Amino acid sequence: MAVTVSTVSTPLGTKLVLDTATDTNSNAAEDNVVAGATNVYYVEIDNKNNSAATYVKLSNSTDATPNSTTPDHVFYAPGGVKVSYVIETGIVFSAGLSFWGTSTAGSATTQTDPSESVTTKILCG
Numbered sequence: 001m002a003v004t005v006s007t008v009s010t011p012l013g014t015k016l017v018l019d020t021a022t023d024t025n026s027n028a029a030e031d032n033v034v035a036g037a038t039n040v041y042y043v044e045i046d047n048k049n050n051s052a053a054t055y056v057k058l059s060n061s062t063d064a065t066p067n068s069t070t071p072d073h074v075f076y077a078p079g080g081v082k083v084s085y086v087i088e089t090g091i092v093f094s095a096g097l098s099f100w101g102t103s104t105a106g107s108a109t110t111q112t113d114p115s116e117s118v119t120t121k122i123l124c125g
Contacts, residue, residue, distance in 0.1 A: 013041045013125035022056060022101035022120040023113040029064040032096035034124050039090035040097065042123035045077035049116035052079045056101045056120050058091075064098035066111040071099075074107070077118070090125075097124065 017033050022045075040058065047054045057071035064071075073091060077083045101118050102111040 011125070013123035015124045017122040017124060019120045020117065022118040024066040024100045024102055024111045027065070027067050027111065029059065029066055029069070029098045029100040031064060031098045032062040033099070034097055036096055037094050038097050038124040039092055040122055040124055041087050041090050042121070043075050043085045044082065044121040045075060046082040046119040047077035047114070048080060048082055050079050050114050050118065052103050052115065053077060054101050054103055054114045054118050055105060056099060057107065059098045060093045060095050061098050062096035064100070066100045066102065068108055070108045097122070
């Protein structure tokens with residue numbers, strides 16, 4: 001089998017958001033991280049440092065409050081693993097992209113930070 005390497009003229013995304021300490025930051029989200037509307041194509045959650053699950057919650061807003069905002073999308077990472085989600089057509093965030101990480105499955109209720117650091121990568125464009 002032959003190997004082919006091609007140059008990508010139109011990349012899937014143009015901005016990579018990297019958060020090496022994904023949590024609720026004392027009940028605050030990472031707000032409007034790309035300064036306006038965007039599409040999300042890829043989410044990677046590295047939850048290898050935790051035995052419990054982590055939920056990365058995305059909100060179509062410029063200002064989210066983890067304890068009271070109901071997220072538009074929730075991505076799940078079991079304890080002890082790294083997971084990746086590819087969204088081929090993208091998820092539209094028309095207002096802005098805000099997000100947080102928590103070990104609390106429920107939304108719009110008190111959120112609990114993961115016990116150890118979680119790294120999240122979000123590819124936008």
